[in-house]
Amino acid sequence: MAFRTGNTKDAADQKAAVTAGLAEQLSDLARDLQEEDDTDALLADIVHAALDLIPHVAAASISLVMGRRTVLSQAASGEVPRLVDALQSATGQGPCIDAAYEERIVRVPDMGHEERWPDFAAAAYDAGARSMLSFQLFVKGDNLGALNLYGDDANVFDEESEQVGLLVASHAAVAFSDAQEISQLNQALDTRDVIGQAKGILMERFKITAQQAFQVLIRASSETNTKLRDVAEHLTGSGEIPTRNRTGA
Template structure:
């Protein structure tokens, strides 16, 4: 288990693509957590919109959609309240009556849900599913917590990497836009930047969007000239 987790951590560290990272996470959960038949990741934005990511089959996709539709279930409790939520036997579950009946009919006999991260109003959870009742053990919960801990670090790193890539891309685009204005009007870099800022202010548009428009069309937005 320690060797498998080490390999899992190396894979996550090397992967900066968010979708690929979530897919690796789901595969690792199925392989390393005893009793797991299927898995998925839930991303909650603004504490309202729940999105199912990297589901391993139709079962987690449908159960995730059910939680969103009825507004209750182990994933939501995990991310908002408890951190880890276990459902040993869906047929005997009374915490979320509407969800439990629907999930059982879809084929989910037991579940485990782990909180992955909380970042303001943005949250994430790892959901594990079994087609058999009482499929998950103490070892399942322990292994799931270890995977969730590794995944939380990797997801946080991926988010920061995405933000950095966006910032670098914006910086390059703004630099190109400044170069166009400098060459066209024979002005300095500071003067070109002031023109971009004024265009952004006059059109109520982000500076990066103004720069992208200029580099794509060769012109500033018409109503800001």
């Protein structure tokens, strides 16, 4: 009995050590993702983390589904994920296109016996995808992001794979959302800078105030049906204010 108790304690200690190690790795992942300001690099980091942390993963990718029909591989660890995404687009079937919009996790235990998407499943199996796990990252209207995991054999993903995969996907979703917000902020700052440069050109050229220069840009934008940023970029690049085409007037 004492021997069995010792084995139980050893197993519990080992499990606790594994859990602590995983928690530390996930903490490192979260910190690394927060520090990454390049979206493509961020997605690549997530895919590498999935390969390193999630048990039984042979390949991984992040896919974007546009308009519920076109599947794009934004980051892929190899050729199989890219082929599978192309097959989903070609057949109009697959875990990203169908169930992933309604389910947080989509499981494909055995691609060779998958009946939900017969055309896709047969082709995906031939391409080398024996099993899959897909984790929803975000849904925005008809567009979706998913973290996809691939097994090199059927039924390789277990409960641990799903639990760790969900943790990685949760970190990825937060980081991706932050990256999108940062990207939008950077675009806003760039727009502000180019408009400021255009105003400076007008102020110097016509000896007018900043408010008057801004009104000139707004009027040019309205008359030419052009975005204010594009008007400003045209002015800073060419030195000219866009004007309405009066040909045929």
